[in-house]
Amino acid sequence: MTESSPFFSDKPVVAIRNACIFQEHNVVLEDVSFTIDKGEFIYLVGRTGSGKSSLLRTMYVDLPLRLGEIEIAGYDVKTIKTSEIPFLRRRLGIIFQDFQLFADRTVDENLFFVMRATGWKDRAKMKQRLAEVLMRVGLGTAGSKMPHQLSGGEQQRVAIARALINEPILLIADEPTGNLDPQVSDGIVQLFREINYMGTTVLMATHNYQFIKNYPARVLKCENNRLLDSKYEKIELGGYY
Ligand SMILES: Nc1ncnc2c1ncn2[C@@H]1O[C@H](COP(=O)(O)OP(=O)(O)OP(=O)(O)O)[C@@H](O)[C@H]1O
């Protein structure tokens, strides 16, 4: 890792300027501008269909950026080459509502698969990293289990462990607790808070305002095709959303 690496610099992890977020020919969010500094924990909220996933997908270059600028983890999304996208994604840990584990292999094999795909070769180092990330998510003894032998909350912890393998500077979680009951969800949010406390920046889309009450942090809200930011304005979280 070089000194110009975003991991050590004071540059924002994310800088978005005047971006327009599209789905096909529709503008989902207009004139989006915000920065995320290293170490922040941020909730992304808004009604269903308001543009949360579209914004996140544009950030990790799964939707094209047509207007405006996005810099993320040291990459310029406007000019990024297709061949560089896997390297950007490696600097991000991306977590979804459906855990997206391979059902036909063990937890260990799920994680080894990602390590091999991202260039790990030394078997001893791989085993050590695997043990570290599983321990980190509280699943130190689950390595030999198949996903179907784990609860939903445990499967999401495996997905989080997988996202942590390459020490991402930003974790992007799109409704990570959408399939989990309230108590298990609370444990997952606490885990994200712990990971954030250890230094990883976290951006989490959620519909659960209870998290924000229990663990207050900066909020970005998609509303009426705009992105509101609690850093600069009061954001209404009461009532139906
Ligand atoms: N693959 C797609 N193709 C076309 N339009 C889409 C696609 N995905 C989403 N949209 C539209 O884009 C808008 C924003 O959707 P998006 O999925 O970003 O919302 P969201 O805030 O993530 O909602 P939810 O809380 O339900 O996940 C909606 O009008 C939606 O219908």
Ligand SMILES: [Mg+2]
């Ligand atoms: Mg969504």
